[in-house]
Structures are given as structure tokens and as C-alpha cells.
Amino acid sequence: MQLLDWIVLSFTLIFIVVYGVIKTRGSKNVEEYILGNNQTPWWTVGLSVMATQASAITFLSTPGQAYHDGLGFVQFYFGLPLAMLVICITFIPIYHRLKVFTAYEFLEQRFDVKTRTLASLLFMVQRGLGTGFTILAPAIILSSLLGWNLTLMNVIIGIMVIIYTVSGGTRAVNVTHTQQTFVIFAGLIITFFIILYALPEELSFDNALHIAGANDKLNALDFSFDPEKRYTIWSGLAGGFFLALAYFGTDQSQVQRYLSGKSIRESQMGLIMNALLKIPMQFFILLIGVMVFVFFQFHEAPLHFNPNNTKIVANSQYKRDYQQLENELKTVEQEKEEISMLYVNQLYQDYDNKELHNRMVALNNQEKDLREQARELITTVDAKAEVNDKDYVFLYFILHYLPRGMIGLLLAVIISAAMSSSASGLNALASTTAIDLYRRNIKGEKSEKHYVNATRLFTLLWGAVAILFACVGTMFENLIQLVNIIGSIFYGTVLGIFLAAFYLKYIGARAIFWSALVSQATVIYIWYIDIVSFLWLNIIGAVLTVLLAFLIQLFNKKPPLQTELPENITA
Structure with a gap:
């Protein structure tokens, strides 16, 4: 920032x-x-x-x-x-x-x-x-x-x-x-x-x-x-x-x-x-x-979006395994960008090339598989780690x-x-x-100011x-x-x-x-x-x-x- x-x-x-x-x-x-x-x-x-x-x-x-x-x-x-x-x-x-x-x-x-x-x-x-x-x-x-x-x-x-x-x-x-x-x-x-x-x-x-x-x-x-x-x-x-x-x-x-x-x-x-x-x-x-x-599809994304989990793996014995998955992801992303652009260009000709379509989908599925392997590595290092990183996707893009x-x-x-x-x-x-x-259970008459102050106090307590x-x-x-x-x-x-x-x-x-x-x-x-x-x-x-x-x-x-x-x- x-x-x-x-x-x-x-x-x-x-x-x-x-x-x-x-x-x-x-x-x-x-x-x-x-x-x-x-x-x-x-x-x-x-x-x-x-x-x-x-x-x-x-x-x-x-x-x-x-x-x-x-x-x-x-x-x-x-x-x-x-x-x-x-x-x-x-x-x-x-x-x-x-x-x-x-x-x-x-x-x-x-x-x-x-x-x-x-x-x-x-x-x-x-x-x-x-x-x-x-x-x-x-x-x-x-x-x-x-x-x-x-x-x-x-x-x-x-x-x-x-x-x-x-x-x-x-x-x-x-x-x-x-x-x-x-x-x-x-x-x-x-x-x-x-x-x-x-x-x-x-x-x-x-x-x-x-x-x-x-x-x-x-x-x-x-x-x-x-x-x-x-x-x-x-x-x-x-x-x-x-x-x-x-x-x-x-x-x-x-x-x-x-x-x-x-x-x-x-x-x-x-x-x-x-x-x-x-x-x-x-x-x-x-x-x-x-x-x-x-x-x-046209820009690099991390193997795992939660930076805290990434740090956990980076400081473990599985660091090289994780890096290998990252390298594989880069290869997939490079081909995915190329195939996606080819797919876009043929759309302008009002033609949907099934081979390009299927290859693009296959690459995204391959990417999902690599991310799943990354989650398994994280779990191996820390069984209590929350490996679902959906909440970090938009954050990563913003930053x-x-x-x-x-x-x-x-x-x-x-x-x-x-x-x-x-x-x-x-x-x-x-x-x-x-x-x-x-107010429902308190005994005796209380002023309006008393109940306003009580509500303020309860706001503070619930906070x-x-x-x-x-x-x-x-x-x-x-x-x-x-x-x-x-x-x-x-x-x-x-x-x-x-x-x-x-x-x-x-x-x-x-x-x-x-x-x-x-x-x-x-x-x-x-x-x-x-x-x-x-x-x-x-x-x-x-x-x-x-x-x-x-x-x-x-x-x-x-x-x-x-x-x-x-x-x-x-x-």
C-alpha cells in the first residue's frame, strides 16, 4: 500500500x-x-x-x-x-x-x-x-x-x-x-x-x-x-x-x-x-x-491465495515440493494465456473451435488439480490449517x-x-x-435516561x-x-x-x-x-x-x- x-x-x-x-x-x-x-x-x-x-x-x-x-x-x-x-x-x-x-x-x-x-x-x-x-x-x-x-x-x-x-x-x-x-x-x-x-x-x-x-x-x-x-x-x-x-x-x-x-x-x-x-x-x-x-486467464495467480498458509509451507521440509508445484503452475498459466487468446481470436470469426475450447478447459482443470495438491501439502505440514482460500482471492487481486x-x-x-x-x-x-x-424484569420505576444509559452499556458489553x-x-x-x-x-x-x-x-x-x-x-x-x-x-x-x-x-x-x-x- x-x-x-x-x-x-x-x-x-x-x-x-x-x-x-x-x-x-x-x-x-x-x-x-x-x-x-x-x-x-x-x-x-x-x-x-x-x-x-x-x-x-x-x-x-x-x-x-x-x-x-x-x-x-x-x-x-x-x-x-x-x-x-x-x-x-x-x-x-x-x-x-x-x-x-x-x-x-x-x-x-x-x-x-x-x-x-x-x-x-x-x-x-x-x-x-x-x-x-x-x-x-x-x-x-x-x-x-x-x-x-x-x-x-x-x-x-x-x-x-x-x-x-x-x-x-x-x-x-x-x-x-x-x-x-x-x-x-x-x-x-x-x-x-x-x-x-x-x-x-x-x-x-x-x-x-x-x-x-x-x-x-x-x-x-x-x-x-x-x-x-x-x-x-x-x-x-x-x-x-x-x-x-x-x-x-x-x-x-x-x-x-x-x-x-x-x-x-x-x-x-x-x-x-x-x-x-x-x-x-x-x-x-x-x-x-x-x-x-x-x-x-491472462495474468499470474498464486498457487494458494492465503499468504499465511504459503508461509507455513515455505518454512517446512516440503518447501521444494511446493516450489515444484509453483513451477508447474507457471507452465500451465503460460499455455493457458496462449490458448485463451487463440480462443478469443477465433470467436471474432463467429466460430467456436472445440479443440481450443477443450484444451482451455483441460488447462483450468489441471490448474485446479495443482491447487488441490498444494492444499494437501499445507494440510500435511499443519493439519489444523484452513486450506480453503476463497476468501483471499479478491484480496489478492486488490493488493x-x-x-x-x-x-x-x-x-x-x-x-x-x-x-x-x-x-x-x-x-x-x-x-x-x-x-x-x-426492562421487562427490573422492579420499580426508572427514568427514560436510565434506560438509555442501560442500552448504551449493553451496546458496549455486546461489543x-x-x-x-x-x-x-x-x-x-x-x-x-x-x-x-x-x-x-x-x-x-x-x-x-x-x-x-x-x-x-x-x-x-x-x-x-x-x-x-x-x-x-x-x-x-x-x-x-x-x-x-x-x-x-x-x-x-x-x-x-x-x-x-x-x-x-x-x-x-x-x-x-x-x-x-x-x-x-x-x-
């Missing part, structure tokens, strides 16, 4: 933190601190919802995912627009009319305090873990880049988020999300055009797509019914729908974003904005990863091929995304702790917990999958509770409480034995919770504690 990169990176991050503190300090009551006095316009709601979901993990892992596996990951988001419609029709009107601070307040009015507390605790567990990993992702980048201690980077990033979140609460989160979203989109769009500009002059965008397609990187749809396949159109529509419904409808980190809207309509418009933009945004980020793959200034901007993009998602998580965790646990999770977190497959796996383990059960609350008046408190406990234990066991893709855990958890509650209620002779929604509130 050059001086210009440091200036761009430092100025961007410091501006966001200082701006957030100055614009939003001095909350006088709980409604202002947690709900922003319900003054958030629809476009800010939409941007805040997008920024909350689009963590650093999105921009760190998604391009690497596409580099290795192509566009198939976009199917994960196919159920999201449908979920947005359901939330707009059912969830938002009820939350706003009840004037709740958290989604879980509603559950006590519909069921009882035990159910409210259980849902709150499940949220805290998964969101606490998830927030830790949103801090970990950019910390990995900077520690690899600068050679700094990973724990130190976790602490620095966590403290930056805590500063403005403690100061301004929800208003600070919403205001900074607007700035962060601008930085994110600007950085990604500029990077995309830089990649296109860096490709050989003879290579048009259309022919770049031909190269990607020849190597199976453009297969965005998989209609397979195999439940073990992670991303298919069916798992995206069904599992993605349930995951999105649970995340946007019951996760306080998202619910709090649209609870702060000026009105029901403003909140609904914010979610519709997200429904329209989310899939195109994710497709664009994946396309950047595909273009990085095409870029490396080695972007011009001065752009490196700082792209790192600012990734860290801004981490801050936006982490801030939403801390804000929601603190609000849930303060409202659903502390410390998130930093701790980040410090003990390890790489698992790739980070974006890890976060979604954690969510899928818990979201289904919580969603089942809310579906029963909204739509099944017959089910009472006792039935839903015990069904949720059994369902959650079952989902954890199913995940542990690994018999289905994690996306299906959302459906299993939700359906099992509702089904068991129905059966328990059927055989329970006692009437439900409360079988109807509050007066004048209908689903």
Missing part, C-alpha cells in the same frame, strides 16, 4: 465514525435512541436494510465464491423478494401498530413472557456469533496485508463500531449506513470497470463471458432436486425464502431498521427497495468474481493489480461493510437485552462479546457460508414461533414454547450429522416448530393462554 491508499482508507473510516457521532449524539429517551423517533425516510430504511445484510463478508467472500464456483450462489437470494412481500403485508403493520421496540415484545402479547424470552435468547446467540464474524472478516484482510496481529485488528475494528453505535443508537446506525452504502457501491462499480480495462485489448466483454461460460462459471441456475447440493433454484426459492423471512421479519438487527420508519408505508417502501435491488446487487458482485477469474488509491478505497469498502453490519448487530443486541430482558467471538473465530469453508449456516441453525425455529403467532390462533403459549425447544434441538442435531444442505434447516425448523406446536395443543386439554392477536391487529 502506498501513501495515497492510506490517506483514502483513513479519511473514509474516520469521516464515517466522526460523522455518525456528531450527527446523532444526545438521545433523550428510549424511543429516540432505539427507534430514532420514527423519523427515518423510506430510502434510508432501504439503504440501512441493505447495509445491514451486506457485511464485509459479502464483499470479501462472494467474489472468491464466484471465482471458484461461478454464479450459482445467486440462487441463494431467489426467495428474498417473496419474503419481502410477506413481511410488508403482515409483519410491518402489526409491529408498527403495536408500537413495539423489538419484534419479541409482540410474542409476549400473543403468547407469554417465556416465549418472548426464548426467542430473544435464540436471537442473541446467533446474532452475537454473527456480529463477531462480521468483525473477523476485515480483520483477516488487514492482518494478512499488514502483518499485524489478528486479535489487535479485531479489537481496533470493534472499537470503531462501538464508538458511534454507543453514542447515537439507531440514528447513528442509519446515518452511517447511508455513507457506507455510497462508499460500497462506488468502490465496486469502479473496480468492475478497472477489471474490464485491465483485460487484453483484444478481449471484449462479450468474449470474456464466453471464456467464463466455457469454464462453467456462468451456470446461475441448477434445477437439481439433490438435497445435498448446497445451491439449487429449489433451495434458493424455498430455503432462501424461509431464511429471508426469518432474517428480515424476526431478526431484531433488521426489524429495528424498519421500525424506525416514519410510517408503515415508508417502512414497506424501504423493504420493497431491497427486494428489487438485492438480487441484481449480488449478481453484480458475483460477476466481479467471474471477471477476476477471466482476468487470471496486486489495482492502481494506487483504489486499494485504499476497496479496503474502505470492505471495512465500511463490516462496520455497517456490526453496528446493526450491536444496536439490535443491546435493544433486545435492554427491552426484552432488563466486547463480539470482539471476543471474532478473536476465537476460525475459517470454515468460506465466511459468507459460515454466517448463513449460523443463521440457518436458529432462524427456522424463531420463524416458526412468529408464523404461529401471526397465522394460527389455535396455538397457545405452552404448545409453542415446548415445540420451539424440541425443534431447536432437532435442527442442531440434523446440522451436526450433515444430511442436508444448510438452507433446508430453515424450512425444517419453521415447519417442525409449527407442526409440533399444533400436535401439543391438540393433545393439551388446557385452553391456550392466549389464542388471538391483540385487539384491532390482524394478520
